[in-house]
Amino acid sequence: MNINIRGISKRFGDFTALHGLDLDVASGELLALLGPSGSGKTTLLRAIAGLEPIDGGRILFGDTDATRLSVQERRVGFVFQHYALFKHMTVLDNVTFGLRMRPRAQRPRSAEIKRRGLKLLDLVQLGGLEGRYPTQLSGGQRQRVALARALAIEPRVLLLDEPFGALDAKVRKDLRRWLRQLHRDTGYTTIFVTHDQEEALELADRIVVMNRGRIEQIGSTDQVYDSPSTPFVFDFLGSPNVLPGEVRADGIYLLGATAPIEAPNGFQPGPVDVYARAADFRVVGEDAAAIEGQVVETQRTGVLVRLTVKLAANQQVVEIEIPHPDPEMKVWLPGDPIRLRPAHFSLYRDRPPQPANITEDRSADYAAPGSRVRGQ
């Protein structure tokens, strides 16, 4: 089912949690709401479910205006971070709860309810555990019970609020892969909230990056990762090195370089911030566009080696990652001189100062021109 959100807003006292958001979710899509805590992602999810009354805007489920529907009438499957299982009921009773609560006229017969419950438990790979109580299950199993319970009502949309947040890393990884598979098999329109960029990138078809009650960027995983439209998105999807640069008539210069790394691309002349991820740097030989520095520290991380480099031009410290061993079999040691140039980078101007007051709305300042540039 398509979900169309039109200008929804929500305030908690003085704090504006959602600033009139628009969002369209295609039927069968697996969408991630990604953002730091306080960005409004959970509020948005709860608003879609009807758990949070909204102050303005509309939510459409297909052709139905869901804004006026109660939580019960919306028929959404909601999975909570801490499972919210009914502890005094068996696993099967939990899963079939939604069916058993239906008005008598719409309720399937009890044998049918049981059959459907057992089938769902098979689907979430918990067959045989229907007689257990939630406290007798592991965290990953509990979350799968919660998911089966949400699926039992044949929801219009499946909403997951940080579904793996309370689980340890190994279980989380397994469940991600499994959820992806389940989504492929069942085809439910699914929206999940996460603050973990890795989780969003691995699981979602599309990612909505949120910040301070606004949407920073909506796009496929490739789009948000490779072409972040704002410094915030770039920052949130992997900590960047921010290098000072300058736009001149003949191209973009890094600080201290004597040749441009890139032809002019529409930016007005003046200073510019060059954002580049650690893995985007290449070690080069003689290259007038490169920046010079000195290796301060080396740290092996599996197939990569992480170098901390102090730049000669402004004493800035940057972190880069290069393959180990590097193509020339060079082993880097602290004190070695090094020349670098970013292979991929983004340019942003007017980086906003970090606001001191969280309720103050500065997100409009992020609307700076940004462009993702691919070097040679």
Added chain:
Amino acid sequence: MSAAPIVAAALSPRRPRSVLPGFGLAMGFTLSYLSLLVLIPLAGLFIKTAGLGFDGLVHVLGSPRVLAALRLSFGGALIAAAINAVFGTLVAWTFVRYRFPGKRLFQAMVDLPFALPTAVAGIALTAIYSPNGWLGAPLAKLGIKAAYNPTGIVLAMTFIGLPFVVRTLEPVLEEAEKQLEEAAATLGATRWQTVTRIILPAVLPALLTGLALAFARAVGEYGSIIFIAGNIPNVSEIAPLLIMIRLEEFDYAGATAVASAMLVISFGLLLGINLLQAWRQRRGT
């Protein structure tokens, strides 16, 4: 790793010290303390009762006056506990779920029956509910006699039991995850279904505990009841008062016999409630 350190440890004459030292001392103190305060006095009670012999015991406990007093004490306490279970739950729910002016004052008021000397409570209740009291007079016009009869006794028992239910339920209701209710709502459950299927089962253990405490307190209550009870033998005479009367008649064996009966019944009922709790806990609640 070689086995050498393990062997060495096994050969060493000293056992490795526990990380929680002092078990012997702490346990010894606990046992003596409990013996002096609880076990020995209670054992004494039974020994004294045993002096009556079986026939004597049957004779004392079988007398209509004693039976009526026991029935009144336990029956009244059960009714009072049941009333508190219903209305105490409502009070606790109101305190936890809503904000209203004067909430802290009301919360302090719930604790009053804890803190008030029982005689003060008894006199206050009697003054209000006696046939010429503020509330007693209008009630009397409606044909309800609220003092000097079993109704008055249940009233006093309800009064002193209320805080037990409210105070045991409050933290549990507070803790009861709001998400459980939200989950039930998203699954289509109505408000009524949520309350009866989700919330009540979740707080039932605490409710049972509160009920047991309120009941135990009401059975043992003396001071606040005797003022409002009227103390008519066979009608409104509670068992603790009967014990007192027997003592004043120097009938020590008779007094201890009634006391033993109360002890055994109370113990049985509390054991039953605890077993119920344990049974529920085994089911994963």
